[in-house]
Amino acid sequence: MIVLNVLLYYLVIIPISLLPFPILYLVSDFLFVVFYYIIGYRKKVILGNIQRSFPNKSDKEHIEICKQFYKHFCDLILESLKTFTISDKEVQKRVVCKNPEGINKYFDQKRSVIIAGGHFNNWEIFAVAVDSQIKHKAVGIYKPLTNKYFDGILRKTRSKYGLYMLSTKNVKQFFEDNKNNLTATVFAIDQSPSNPNKAYWTTFLNQDTAVLFGTEKFAKDYNQVVVYGRINKEKRGYYSYEFNDVAENSQETKHGEITETVTRMLEKDIIENPQYWLWSHKRWKHKRPTNL
DSSP, X not given: OHHHHXXXXXXXXXXXXXXXXXXXXXXXXXXXXXXXXXXXXXXXXHHHHHXXXXXXXXXXXXXXHHHHHHHHHHHHHHHHHHTTTOOHHHHHHHEEESOTHHHHHHHHTTOOEEEEEOSBSOHHHHHHHGGGXXXXXEXXXXXXXXXXXXXXXXXXXXXXXXXXXXXXXXXXXXXXXXXXXXXXXXXXXXXXXXXXXXXXXXXXXXXXXEEOOHHHHHHHHTTOEEEEEEEEEEETTEEEEEEEEEESSGGGSOTTHHHHHHHHHHHHHHHHSGGGBOTTSOTTOOOOOTTO
16 A cells, blocks of 8 residues: 555656646646536535525526636645645745734734634645744644555645644644744634534524534633634635734633634635635535534
């Protein structure tokens, strides 16, 4: 198995990653035809998610969002492969922070920050760029892959320009150990919780939705500021991101206030540009527990 992993990495992934961006996007255009028209990759899941999220849109509009999502998704795949070999100079050219002062002000106040965000636009290239563009030590929470070889490769790639990769298994211990360090920890808020009984339930994109509560829990437990990180697609291959205040004094907020706020902010972004969210994810696989 390890031999196959090595061959896949060095004979397929790296050669693709080394392609110039214009050629990379030609490959993406071809991949779109394959994914959308030939194999219909997760099309039932994607179209179903879109239809339930936008019940007032027509079938034609649903299909158009679906098609535009596939185009972006193929770009996302190829751009993510590009991060294996992309230079720091190229990253800085393609990913720009619009308002570093939105988070750096808290560094100057000697306060750590939680960055809440979703799988919107290209979070992979954001992960590679962010540490060198803010004053805090950037931390990304990830779920380890079962494939140990590629787990190591991905961790090395994402952290090569400074991001600290934190396993989901070690989050609490990390917060305990870093009480006196200035960190900016990125929490993905749009993943489906493994345990619906421990989730926060709300309405998201017109559907009853279980939301991970970690952003709010750790912000309150460790008195950290919460900001929302919005990633924007400026044009093909170029992104910007910005920070928006959510809770400067987390411990003074009501139960669910932080979770509701960041969920609504992400929802607004998706409604405005639905093609850039990860519709292929089985986001609504849980039903609200009757005994909650």
